[in-house]
Amino acid sequence: MSTPLPLDGIKVIDFTHVQAGPACTQLLAWYGADVLKVERPGSGDVTRSQLRDDPDADALYFTMLNSNKRSLTLNTKDPAGKEVLEKLIRQSDVLVENFAPGALDRMGFTWERIQELNPKMILASVSGFSEGHHYEDLKVYENVAQCAGGAASTTGFWDGPPTVSAAALGDSNTGMHLAIGILTALRGRDKTGKGQKVACAMQDAVLNLCRVKLRDQQRLDKIGYLEEYPQYPHGEFSDVVPRGGNAGGGGQPGWVLKCKSWETDPNAYIYFTIQGHAWQPICRALNKPEWIDDPAYNTAEARQDKIMEIFAFIEEWLKDKTKYEAVDILRKFDIPCAPVASMKELAEDKSLRESGSIVEVPHKQRGTYLTVGSPIKFSGFKPVITGSPLLGEHSDEVLAELGYNVEQIAAMHESNTI
Ligand code: CAO
Numbered sequence: 141m142s143t144p145l146p147l148d149g150i151k152v153i154d155f156t157h158v159q160a161g162p163a164c165t166q167l168l169a170w171y172g173a174d175v176l177k178v179e180r181p182g183s184g185d186v187t188r189s190q191l192r193d194d195p196d197a198d199a200l201y202f203t204m205l206n207s208n209k210r211s212l213t214l215n216t217k218d219p220a221g222k223e224v225l226e227k228l229i230r231q232s233d234v235l236v237e238n239f240a241p242g243a244l245d246r247m248g249f250t251w252e253r254i255q256e257l258n259p260k261m262i263l264a265s266v267s268g269f270s271e272g273h274h275y276e277d278l279k280v281y282e283n284v285a286q287c288a289g290g291a292a293s294t295t296g297f298w299d300g301p302p303t304v305s306a307a308a309l310g311d312s313n314t315g316m317h318l319a320i321g322i323l324t325a326l327r328g329r330d331k332t333g334k335g336q337k338v339a340c341a342m343q344d345a346v347l348n349l350c351r352v353k354l355r356d357q358q359r360l361d362k363i364g365y366l367e368e369y370p371q372y373p374h375g376e377f378s379d380v381v382p383r384g385g386n387a388g389g390g391g392q393p394g395w396v397l398k399c400k401s402w403e404t405d406p407n408a409y410i411y412f413t414i415q416g417h418a419w420q421p422i423c424r425a426l427n428k429p430e431w432i433d434d435p436a437y438n439t440a441e442a443r444q445d446k447i448m449e450i451f452a453f454i455e456e457w458l459k460d461k462t463k464y465e466a467v468d469i470l471r472k473f474d475i476p477c478a479p480v481a482s483m484k485e486l487a488e489d490k491s492l493r494e495s496g497s498i499v500e501v502p503h504k505q506r507g508t509y510l511t512v513g514s515p516i517k518f519s520g521f522k523p524v525i526t527g528s529p530l531l532g533e534h535s536d537e538v539l540a541e542l543g544y545n546v547e548q549i550a551a552m553h554e555s556n557t558i
Pocket of ligand 1: 157158159160161178179180181214215216217238239240241242243244246247266267268278279280281282311
């Protein structure tokens with residue numbers, strides 16, 4: 141018998157779409173929850189057909205966010221569909237949704253109604269802004285949230301516009317926050333026997349990751365400058381946290397530095413960190429022993445006004461080394477650094493394949509596809525990633541589990557309820 145997974149037995153109605161909600165429920169599915177994706181008949185989650193690379197297969201946008209789930213098509217605005225959803229709510233532990241504000245209420249599934257159906261139910265929602273916020277009615281996508289949550293104003297270079305990150309700080313990050321909320325509510329339910337509503341706003345999830353910038357705003361308000369930003373000491377500060385380019389942002393100055401072939405390879409760079417107590421090894425690695433005891437260089441304060449000159453010197457040292465050669469030298473000196481990895485390099489990285497952080501999984505239309513595996517590793521089990529379901533692949537199976545007979549299921553197909 142195989143070892144039970146930690147979330148075995150937890151039933152999740154996955155009424156989510158696009159990225160924020162699906163990322164959350166996928167995580168729960170990896171760890172054992174029975175996640176049932178409920179989708180609109182005919183079209184399903186919009187990501188099934190967005191950015192398709194193969195006209196006859198679900199898009200990678202969908203497959204990479206919906207692994208380990210089952211799919212039920214259901215028109216939840218139709219009375220028969222509502223009845224099915226009610227039955228599911230009675231039998232499930234968690235309902236996750238990320239529709240536009242009010243959509244679930246308009247469908248007739250208010251929090252009060254859900255509690256009537258199942259007082260143990262946990263209703264988990266993603267929204268753009270939190271309840272009561274002056275923008276609470278807005279529909280929100282990834283970059284909107286990055287702008288609203290403080291990431292865009294603090295990302296990029298000081299002489300360029302606010303910049304969004306490629307990392308899904310608004311979408312997947314909110315999903316990860318929501319998953320923590322769901323697990324917390326499940327633990328709470330173990331103690332009280334009651335479910336509860338769990339909500340995570342994308343703006344708040346972005347802001348939670350931008351907390352050091354809120355720290356910086358308060359420091360700026362008080363002393364008027366931020367010594368770890370490239371603007372210090374030669375540039376100007378206004379009254380808002382500036383964009384700091386590739387600065388380290390903490391107590392350890394760092395920068396993205398050019399390596400051999402940067403002229404032709406857009407990712408021939410490393411990130412180099414000048415960790416305060418690693419100054420001696422850095423000097424030895426760079427063959428610059430005279431800097432070790434030079435008072436103009438041997439403290440972080442002394443280095444600050446010439447930090448860009450130091451980085452320029454390191455770039456000179458790097459110019460005949462590939463990013464991999466450079467890191468292989470620097471790692472021996474215990475210097476925190478890494479090559480700037482392209483997506484192609486990550487996709488082919490043997491270590492990531494071995495650890496299960498990138499996995500190739502089977503799919504009925506695609507043969508196989510590459511996806512991201514669990515970034516969390518456990519000593520008691522290794523999450524097994526399976527392919528995403530086809531649209532409505534499990535509709536008949538789920539309805540039979542709910543007690544519908546073959547004729548009733550056929551009638552629901554006929555009327556496009558499923
Ligand atoms: N059966 C019947 N109706 C269904 C259904 C189903 N299975 N699934 C969804 N619907 C209906 C909804 O009830 C809604 O109907 P009403 O507008 O009549 O109430 C309708 O489909 C559209 O839902 P929506 O407004 O959520 O979808 P949209 O494409 O217009 O907006 C999005 C998408 C993401 C902007 C919006 O859902 C949103 O702001 N969500 C909250 C924030 C969020 O999660 N954003 C992240 C998305 S990831 O980038």
